[in-house]
Amino acid sequence: MRKVLLVRFGEVYLKGLNRSSFLKILTDNVKKAVKGTGASVWLADSRIYVAEFEDMDDIVNRVKKVFGLYSVSPAYEVDKDFEEISKACLEVCKDLSGTFKVLARRSDKSFPINSMDMAVELGGRILDANSQLKVDVHKPEHKVCVEVRDHAYVYSGEIMAAGGLPMGTGGKAALLLSGGIDSPVAGYQIMRRGVRMCAIHFMSPPYTGELAREKVVTLAKMLAAYSGGMRVYMVPFTKCQLEIHEKCPEELGTLITRRFMMRIACKLAKDFGAQALVTGESLGQVASQTMEAIGCTDEISDIPVFRPLIGLDKIEIIRIAEKIGTYETSILPYEDCCTVFTPRHPMTRPKKSGMPKAEARLDIDALVDEAVAGTEKLIF
Amino acid sequence: MIAYLDNSATTRPDDRVVDKMAQCMREGYFNPSSVYLPAVNAFREVRACREELLQAVHGAGCRLIFTSGGTEANNLAILGAGGRIRGLKIAAVSAVEHPSVRACFDELARQGVEVRVIGVNGKGELDFAALEKALEDGAGLVSVMQVNNETGAINDIPRIHAMTQGRALLHVDGVQGFLRTPFSMKDAELYTLSGHKIHGPKGIGALVCRENILINPRNMGGGQENGLRSGTENTPGIAGLREAARLMKEYDMGELMQKKLHLIQAFGAQVENMRINGPDPAAAAPHIVNLGFPGVRGEVMLHALEACGVYASTGSACSSKKLKVSSVLTAMGVSPTEAEWALRFSLSPKTTFEEIDYAAEKLGACYAQLRRFQRR
The missing domain is CATH 3.40.50.620 (HUPs)
Structure with missing residues (x-):
């Protein structure tokens, strides 16, 4: 289990054939923003990932100012193993209180448990572990998100970034x-x-x-x-x-x-x-x-x-x-x-x-x- | 060449002051509260400075509390001693005080004390009738400055004390007057002084008070200064202040006055219609004069002089939208337009006639140029 920052981009999605050049610049700008922290930055699955750093708050503050980004989420990256995912969910939820809902997604369809089953089972385990939380599937205060891609990612909450377009693409x-x-x-x-x-x-x-x-x-x-x-x-x-x-x-x-x-x-x-x-x-x-x-x-x-x-x-x-x-x-x-x-x-x-x-x-x-x-x- | 004519803002520490302080830090760095010999020597140094300063203000038998400077001493006097006056209902303060005094009276007002602001006339003289009225109504604390920082006006402290005696505590802010105009602790209960206006260091000052005055401390801690101002003594600052105060005695204040009058005469020769704001210069403090150069805003003249290495200060701070002129000058009846033209020049015994003549020459050149471009 390691800490990563999931970074979503905004308007770059509207770009057509030149999208890849925008994404290249955007990734480079994120790299510049975290320069000196030793963090590594890569682009995969229409996301930018930042990992291998010490201070999450510092990285969030640096990255959220990068123009062209929509939002960021501090997350846990774990192996694609249900028990590992479950552990990460409990970690994410340990200080939360109020209502919650688990949102699971698997873009890797070879993962043996489907999204619905995963959400139900993880929700149950979270309820058992944290008595401060109750389920509300319509208007939850906290969304606990699980994404199964090349690895599995678990996070709750989203921090808005600066928006706009990548610096250097506009002249x-x-x-x-x-x-x-x-x-x-x-x-x-x-x-x-x-x-x-x-x-x-x-x-x-x-x-x-x-x-x-x-x-x-x-x-x-x-x-x-x-x-x-x-x-x-x-x-x-x-x-x-x-x-x-x-x-x-x-x-x-x-x-x-x-x-x-x-x-x-x-x-x-x-x-x-x-x-x-x-x-x-x-x-x-x-x-x-x-x-x-x-x-x-x-x-x-x-x-x-x-x-x-x-x-x-x-x-x-x-x-x-x-x-x-x-x-x-x-x-x-x-x-x-x-x-x-x-x-x-x-x-x-x-x-x-x-x-x-x-x-x-x-x-x-x-x-x-x-x-x-x-x-x-x-x-x- | 540089002509530093802003000595009321601060002064350049004398080399001998710097040496004393360096020596104190290199060799005499011990904590005066410790009990071994070098520390006791540090304590003796502090005590010697205290005694010399008390002597300088004719304050035998008075208490002297070292502080971080004039502002803290004013706070300690007004809020610390003023706050200790039982049943204080009314307090009086002159209209031309420094912000560190005014802000303390604002605080007293928030605590429910009625604050009477005593006006001044065009010469900066206190409205004695208004003061008498405040005292009759039961004012228990009065604060006036020894020398006004913007105009050099001197308050008649003996006369004021004769009025307050037996009725109210009199606090005198002596930051601009200390060792430049005569003062005696016989004429006040509380007196503020500061180091960096007399070629001493910044960060050191003192409150002198009569021994029977009760004070609520505002710094709690290890009980230094008889529990009235906790915190390890600023021994380098105290050593510097002691040396600066000693050196001031070497200077002749009459000569300083001659320099100021020479400045006024030399500047007046360059700008014929120059105004003198505030009191008659010969009757004011020997080192401060406030002058107006018609048609040229003080801030503009300041920057023009700055470019020639002549440093002075404005009483007014301008905001980009609204011009705020000095409340001190307006309290002395200077019109807002004239107050806009005002510049304060302040000297020290170290100011030379050459500096003044250089400044006068530059002033004349700047004025001739700037007068052409008045805002219509």
Whole structure:
């Protein structure tokens, strides 16, 4: 009898002829997640198995964060021998109380006892051994599962994993990471679709300080834990902001600032090989996120811009931020570049046609090139 | 060049302090509660420090309890001694106290004590009428700071004590004042001091109290410090504090005041419309001044100066959405807009005129540049 982790995958099932390549990547990602623990990982019977490790909780925590997985179950692996299976069932049930049901399956039809008989007999033995348990075949609190495959597996309970698609199957994208609540969540949502991500952060010293930078580094490291590493571009943005402040209409200041961010992000995206930008915009949340304003920033980008939070309420975004652990860091009160020169009355219904005139006094290319040239690359 | 003008946040330990502490850790590491000779010597070192510190605050016959710093000493004074006052119904605290004092009064309030917050005027002077009223109503505990950490305003402790005497216990938070402005334990029942504001180490401070004051300990254990603060004595910290306190006596506070006035004059020459928040500098503590540079937010000026190696601090913490300005400055009647411009500069006797002149030059350059880009 040895401990193993049964790992089920999710949406990969929807794949057709390319399923095997997805599964290969997914298995490799699980191997990376348990690297250093000495555990072995293999793919068999439309499952991934992890075995030969010491600390089950540690392995569960590592594996459940791998994108593309549906759920995991800590299980016992035993020989295909009814007495062995029975022993494992009693072990699984020894601390349970309430109602239960045994679910038996045998994909190996050469196993001498059929599934129904097996369930009945094991259920009886569990009842004899644990007086805290009662049978309920309709709505049991615990399902004790027995699967007879190449070996027999016994487990109870299922822990939900991160879902999504295997990291690396979805291409690359660049996330505009401000340090607020929304952008890390947007990054997470797209990473979850198997997309490798870099982050782009705009700094405006002396208007923003070292602590604001440290906060973004902390957030990037949190996201990197999901994606297995992350590159962060730190863009010096003060000059752009000062020029915009000095030479553009005040009510369009934020919007023009965002257009500059898009221009710079597009260039850095190419450096990373990203095929899309990702932002944390949510429709109507602030003046620069109205439909008209998004239209004005969207036209800048020559690659698709993904906005996974576009239809979410703030409260829903906060809930995800709490789930992925970025909320506490996001709410630290350091000024970010977005709030430096916030106009008193930003225009909420800007027209695209008015933008070239508003930006006419700026040497756009020179400002963008200077910012890109001064960008610092960090790897986590 | 670096101009460190944030000595009220903390000071750089003097090399001689570091040496004493290293020596204490290398050679004098024995537990003062043990009974063999080297341990007894460690005990003697602790006792000597205690006596010297008591002397420094004119506290002959007083008790001195070593703590982990100012915050713990304030807690021990307000919750430990305040909590021991029988039938305490009302307690009074000034409106401009450090969070470690304010939070303790919040705790008293949760325990059912009525907390009276005594306001201050534009110079940081306590509202004596309000204090008198609180005392008349039966306030049993009063806590005020010796020197305000954001503005350098000095409280008239003898006058306050004359009012509280016989009616209430007076606790004075001396973290920013200890050894820089005169103080005597004749004028208070409880006094807090800290090591790292006087070129000593972090993690050491003390509560001085009159011998007859009853205190509920907040750290239980082996009964050190007469049972009032259990835990093995921080002997390196105590040795460092002792050395730092000794060295402070070598400095002339009049000269420190001259440096501060020079700073104000040099900064004012760079920024003509500079504001001085709080009290008249010559009447305040010799090492703290709070200045405003119109049109430039303190946080922005701080980061701009930081880039030039000039370190100061803001009284205000900004959140990305809402600007919170210093409650101390608003209590002193500074308008929210002006409070946004505020920066605190704090000196130590080790601050040089060169540092100040360097800072002034950088300030002038930063201000000229930043003033162009005010938020409209």
